[in-house]
Amino acid sequence: MKARGRSTRRAARPARDTYVFQLFVAGDEPNSALARENLGRLCDAHLPGRFEIHTVDVLKNAEAAYTHNVIVTPTLILIRPLPRVTLFGTLRDAGQVLAALRLTGAP
């Protein structure tokens, strides 16, 4: 069953080194929409078949935001592989996002 304010997008073939993301957004606010779009595009291009994005709408599920110490939206947390990484903003700079997620040079 889908949790309140939460949606999940999985790649077709999960592998051992699957990247698991939690993306905190505020409904369809412009920055949140951009972050969702940019993350999806980036994962499709650089992590084909090995990513999971759990999107949390903080306007519907505030508890999740409090629990994860989310301060602003959009916030992206890389849950796995460890170590966790937290990114802020619309993720528009793909180069910096990839570097922060240790994906530079990934296919």
Place this chain on the structure above:
Amino acid sequence: MSRRAPARRSGTGSLTGMEGLARALRTREVDAIVGDRDIMVVRLKQAEDELKRSRDQLRALAAHLLSVRDSERVAIARELHDEFGQALTSLQLGLAWLARNVTPEQPTLLAKIASLSEATTGLIRSVKLITIELRPGAVDELGLAKTLRSAARDFEGSVGIPCRFRTNAAGVPFNRPAAIAVYRIVQAALTNVARHARAAHATVTLMTSARALTVTVTDDGRGISRTLVDSRGSLGIIGMRERVLALDGTFTLAGSKRKGTTLKVRLPLSRVVLEPGPAA
């Protein structure tokens, strides 16, 4: 009360940690702020866009109104010149004819004609002054800098307050709407000096820099009050602001009892200089 984990500083880019948070806030890439109990949605970008759109509309409206007002002034000036000017000149000529044809034995009549002639000359001068006031043709003929120098001299002559004029923009080709706007602003500012300032001296400057035209009108009078600057009844000040807004400029007017009043208008040079025409 919830506790927040300290933001981790990362060397992997400026999207993480405090640096990333600061950057997201600075670049307005944030649309909600999560507090301990509340979530506040912020729409900075949209609000900014709406404000800009609104300002653009206001600017366009101000420019349109000013254009209409200036066109009306030109039309009134033309009517005044053509109708009253012609009629008064005919009257003057008629009176001169009468004076030539009245015999010296009618001194009372002669005196009356002379008096009427003098009144007519005064009226002709008034119509001419009003026409010039309504339609600053000098801006077209002399250019802005010379017109302002002349306005400062006229102000000194008619009001009796010494008025200096300084410029470094004598050869700058200003476009007509901007030149008219600056002329009107200086005209309104000097009118305020004459009416309210109780000043001993006034100074007008017209200075250009690489990016802007700056116009100042200062006096050493009693200083305009903040209330008057912000008053909706200060039509002259509102008119000046409208002209500045239409040219995308900034307007400051401040007074102090010791230093008098300073009006400063800054206009982007790109909005005031004549665009180069197509090459011949």
